[in-house]
Amino acid sequence: MVENLVIVESPAKAKTIEKFLGKDFRVISSFGHIRDLAKKNLGIQIDKGFAPVYEVPKEKVKVVNELKKNAAESKNIWIASDEDREGEAIAWHIINVLDLDPGNTKRIVFHEITKEAIEEAIKKPRLVDMNLVNSQQARRILDRLVGFEISPVLWKKVQPSLSAGRVQSVAVRLIVEREREIIAFRSDSSFRVTAIFLLSQKDNDTILKAEASQKFTREEDACKFLELCKEAEFKIASITVKPGTRSPAPPFTTSTLQQEAYRKLGFSVAQTMSVAQKLYEAGKITYMRTDSTNLSKLALAKSRDAIISEYGEKYSKTRQFKTKTKGAQEAHEAIRPSYPDKATIAGNQNEKKLYELIWKRTIASQMADAIIEKTNIGIEINNSPVLFSATGEVVKFDGFLRVYSESADQESNDEERYVIPPVKKGMPLYYNTVNATERFTSPFPRYTEASLVKKLEELGIGRPSTYAPTISTIQNRGYVVKEDRPGEKRKTRLLELKSGKINASTKTEIAGKEKSKLFPKDIGMIVNDFLVENFSEIVDYNFTADVEMQFDEIAEGNLKWTGMLDKFYSSFHKTVETSLENKNKKTGARVLGNHPETGEPVSVKMGRFGPVVQIGNQTEESKPKFASLLKSQLLETITLDEALNLFRLPRKIGEYEGAEMVAGIGKFGPYIRHNNKFYSLKKGVDDPYVITLERGIELIVEKTNSEKQKVIQDFGDIQVLNGRYGPYITKEKLNYRIPKGTDASKLTKEECLKIIDTSEKKQKNS
Secondary structure (H helix, E strand, O other): OEEEEEEEOOHHHHHHHHHHOOOOEEEEEOOOOOOEEOOHHHHEEHHHOOEEOEEOOHHHHHHHHHHHHHHHOEEEEEEOOOOOHHHHHHHHHHHHHOOOOOOOOEEOOOOEOOHHHHHHHHHOOEOOOHHHHHHHHHHHHHHHHHHHHHHHHHHHHOOOOOOOOHHHHHHHHHHHHHHHHHHHOOOOEEEEEEEEEEOOOOOOOOEEEEEEOOOEOOHHHHHHHHHHHHHOOEEEEEEEEEEEEEOOOOOEOHHHHHHHHHHHHOOOHHHHHHHHHHHHHOOOEEOOOOOOOOOOHHHHHHHHHHHHHHHOHHHEOOOOOOOOOOOOOOOOOOEOEOOOOOOOOOOOHHHHHHHHHHHHHHHHHOEOOEEEEEEEEEEEEOOEEEEEEEEEEEEEEOHHHHOOOOOOOOOOOHHHHOOOOOOOOOOEEEEEEEEEEEEEOOOOOOOOHHHHHHHHHHHOOOOOOOHHHHHHHHHHOOOEEEEEEOOEEEEEEEEEEEOOEEEEEEEEEEEOOEEEEEEEOHHHHHHHHHHHHHOOOOOOHHHHHHHHHHHHHHHOOOOOHHHHHHHHHHHHHHHHHHHHHOOOOOOOOEEEEEOOOOOOEEEEEEEOOEEEEEEOOOOOOOOOEEEEOOOOOOOOOOOHHHHHHHHHOOEEEEEEOOEEEEEEEEOOEEEEEEOOEEEEOOOOOOOOOOOOHHHHHHHHHHHHHHHHHHEEEEOOOEEEEEEOOEEEEEEOOEEEEOOOOOOHHHOOHHHHHHHHHHHHHHHHHO
8 A cells, every 4th residue: 555645637747746645655647637528418417507418538438447456555635736727627537536635635736846845735734625616617608608609600601610618719819800900900100200410510439319390290390490500500499317226027927928939039829838737747837827926935045045045134125015916816926937046947948037037026026126317408499489309318327127127019219228327417419410200190900819818917817827838729719810911002202301411211111020920810800790699608708717816706706707707607608699680791701893804703701611802793604713812811901903913823934845834823822833833932032923934934933943953762652852850761751760870861761661660669669
């Protein structure tokens, strides 16, 4: 018999915990949830008070049998799943499936995997908290009801194989509404006037940068102002110096870590959570699903010691931050290093980067304020009421800035960081250059994954454990796509006053360039519109936030979960029935106009395989023509000309080596097809609408030569190829590594078969 069996969620966590417990403890993993709602017949007995029907999935049967075997051989059983609602539910499911005695099964929780935390948890075991379990059950059941009942409506009214979710649909709505704001936005331009002043006509090195207090909507007005500046006298009218302080940001919560890891490291939300999970399970950071900014007394003391040791007493300032998140509910700490005295860790590059970010943020939160001095200079001119102003700041004491400074979604310009040279009131200034630059207004930016998380949190929608899966789900369902957009060229005017002359020029800038932004796809917009029209309550921001608060009330024991579900379902089910009675289908159809040559109607709609343009209608004499929209086009914004342009492809561009060459656009972008082979066009270089035969031949020859260099040996069914990571063997679409030190160019077919056979035997035995 084993004295003590500890069951955790993941093998990595089990491995770390086992290091801290003695020989009397065996630690095993449940590999997450071991059962879930049955997939058949909803998995909920609505007529029996929403009683759930749970089942162990096929892939978990082996795990469950192993857990039962270990439990039968153990005197004491401890369940150490995570301390949030999901973890509590896992503990409850384990007790039920393993048929354990709830009164004798010890439940332990800890927010960090350290020897001290685990030993402390062992001293204070408790029973499973059924309020937390019921809160998780309520969420799971409500979300199953929403998905199970709305999805068939979408299949009937929009398109087969669609699905909807309570939080996911609201996230899609945010992205769709932002896209429509951008579509409706009309940009205005104005001229911003900036100047570089000299403090002395003889000294060109000491300069003062300033900006005019007025912007000019017309180029003529901006030019008239520069004419005034040409003859004007400038002098310092006012100097305002304000001492100030800057305070550090609180330690990380789940959402702020996701945002900052995106801004500083370029991590996606899912990537951040995956790396953080590994750090937690290895005992390097505290639990990574939290909306608390609280730090334990021990963490505060350890952080203080680390700061004083590294930077000195004056850099230390112990703080405790209050959580301001709407509906914050998790009771554990902020995300912090398990050992604040360790600035670095061993691990892969991503683990090191994320750990360093967490360490810096935690340490900075316990450091002194930065002391700064802000200076504002007013500059007047003798022939105009328009003033110039120069703003800058000096850091008198860096404080927490020595370690860390928080990023922003929209990085501000560097003017506030500009250090102003010594000046006196009444001092004359001499212009070096005065520029009037045309600037265009911009719409609200599209959401990144991180800024969407920030918005969901502000609205009180979702919780730390749901942000990453929500964002992954809406992309996996094809409602939203994360991608870059190249932007478009735009002409902008520049007026420059220098040495008494005004020169005007036109420059080209790229407007609307996007990187890793979330764009709604046509089907996402159509589904959103259908849900807004028919299930307005489900996609209402306040309703979704209110449901989250009700889950919190259940977790605290203040609300009965079955009563909450009954109240929700009674009105929701009526809405489902009403929407099914509605005969209208949602296809996003829109008439664009008539074909300029044939007069046939041109329209767009959501087809069976995606958004399409249609020319003409089905008649006995003729059939309509169809063309798919490009990835960057939307049903509600495509123009008649853009739609007609799609029918120009595929286009024949000539013959080469006796075979026809065709240019077109496919699933993976623009291409050339020749002899049933496809050759991708180069992004930003080649255009399928205008590419010539000569350029097509160049691309074919280039790829053919590249493929020849790729093949080292060809034995028919077996090839030795040059790959990204060196030579390898390929057979029947499977790849095999070549042992180090082997000359790939001298391999025989028999030697290749031997390598393949050895590799396959290793895989079977592992």
